[in-house]
Amino acid sequence: MRFIYTKAFQRSFAIFALVSLFIIASLTGFLNPVKSGILKAYGASVSTISDAGSGIKTTFKTLFLIKKLSSENDQLTQKVDELSFENARLKAAKQENAALRRALNFEQESSFDLIPVAVKISDPTGFTQTIVVDKGRSSQITEGSSVIASPGLLVGKVTRVYSTTSEVTLITDPSLTVNAFVAESGALGLLSGEHGLSLKFNLITHNELIKTGDQLVTSGLSGDFPRGLLVGEVSSVSSSSSDLFQKAYVSPSADLRNLRFLFVIKQ
Amino acid sequence: MKYLILGIGIFILTVVQTALAQNFSINQVFPNFMLMLLVIVSIYASFHEALAAALLAGMLADFVSALPDGVMTISFLILVMAIRLAGRLFSEKKENFLAQAGVMLAAVVAYYFLAFFVSEIFARLGLGASFSLVDSLKKIWLEAILDLIVLYPVYLYYLLVSKLMLRYAGEKSI
Known part of the structure; x- marks a missing residue:
């Protein structure tokens, strides 16, 4: 038993x-205020450096892209015209829809109650696709709430809530x-993260039609996310008769690499 | 005082790593400054300092990552001890940059496996979720290249922290 008196053992x-104390304190929630x-301090420090880095990045990006701007502007103008037309058509459809709903005594589509949040940090270990936002329990954020980017693009889900910060797991995790x-064919499936870069759309039966460019929207089936949030666009489809299901790769609609301001949907 | 300066040094490096990762990552992969610092500290500093660095870096990484608390601390501690053990084999080659790069590459691979196995143990004990090792390993080569690029700047940073430790704590670090 002499070894217990050795320095190495001590x-x-x-x-x-x-x-052990660190793990136990963390599990019992004793470390939550410290965390x-x-x-908060870490997020503030990262934001300061990140903003400076973002400025440098934007400057270089602008210098490199300046040549493309003119042709891109023409394309965007054309796109705006197309979208304006589409928007007008959708407005008309919405009015018609509302009138029909009234006629059928359906409930009015509920709009989301949103909490604006700012992204502070992303997971520096790279093992998980998570970010930390600047609001927590004190702002009525709860675990499991959906997180979206401004026009209704799904970004992720709140997985941990602290008093003034929250952890959000991105859809690419x-x-x-x-x-x-x-959205085009109504084919149902399950989306999951793939290498933190894209998404895999699985469990699509062979009789469902799916093609590149199709948009994917949350179905609200499991209750995890509200119905109707845009998730992404199909970038490629992999279908083999030997496989039980079709598989598609999806690029997220929200730019998950440059997240700054987001919204948490109140539960 | 010595460990406070080391802690501040680790904190600053982690902040820089996270800030750069948010703006300049390549395919969601970015250099792991924290890991590089641990490799350098394990090779050049005393055993006490290496352990302190592993504890401080691990706890900070646990706080800011989504993995269960303790995973990064344990992984870093094991990694530092393994590098110290391996370091005995090439003690004369400490100043050789190729030897350093070799240790760094081995450390990157070991780090991925260690973090996975520790998080897997945590998951089996019901203490949190693990992560996908396959997905992580797909980007390991890119991280290794980026780590190799930042190895020398991190080494210079460590020299700076060491000088500060020497000046304010009056103890020789290297």
């Missing part, structure tokens, strides 16, 4: 005790699955 025991404080359907 040192190892001290480290073991410290790590929240560190996340493999641990998150989203029930979605193809």
Whole structure:
């Protein structure tokens, strides 16, 4: 038993005790105020450097893209015209829809109650696709709430809430699955993250029609996400007769690499 | 005082890593400054300093990552001890940059596997969720290249922190 008096043993025991204490304190929630404080200080420091970095990035981007701007402007003008027409058509359809709903005594489509949040940090370990936002329990954010970018593009889900900050898992994280359907054909399937870059749309039966460019919208089936949020666009389809289901790769509609301001849907 | 300066040094490096990752990542991959610092500290600093660095970096990484608290701390501690053990084999080659790069590449691979196995143990004990090792390994080569690029700047940063530790704590670090 003499070994317990050796320095090596005492040192190892001290480290073991410290790590165990850290894990237990974290599990019991005792560390939450410390964690929240560190996340706040860390987020503020990261934002300061990140904003400077973002400025440099934008300057270089503009210098490189200046040549393309003219042709891009023409394309965008054309796109605006097309979208204006589409918008007018949709407005008319919405009015018609509302009139029909009234006639059928349906409930009016409810609009979301949104909490604006700012992105503070992303997971520096790179093992998970998560971000930390600047509002938490004190702003009535709850675990499981959906997070969207401004026009209704799904970004992720709140997975942990602290007093003044919250952790959001992005849709590109493999641990998150989203029930979605193809807006064009109505084909249902399950979306999950793929290498943190894109999304995989799985479990689509062979009789469903799915093609590149199709848009995917949340179905609201599992209750995890409200129905009607735009998730992404089909970038490629993989279909083989030997496979039980079709598979499609989807690029997220929200720019998940440049997230700044988001909205949490109040539950 | 010595460990406070080391802690501040680690904090600043992690902040820079996160800020750069948010703006300049390539396919969601970015250099791991924290890991590079640990590799350098394990090779050049004393055992106590290496352990302190692993504890501080690990706890900070646990706080800011979505993995269960403790995963990064344990992974970093094991990694530092492994590098120290391996370091005995090439003690004469400490100043050799190729040897450093070799240790760094081995550390990157070991780090991925360690983090996965520790998080898997946590997941099996019901203490949190694990992550996909396959998905992570697909980007390991890119991270290794980026880590190799930042290895020397991080080494210079460590020299700066060491000088500060020497000046304010009056203890020799390297």
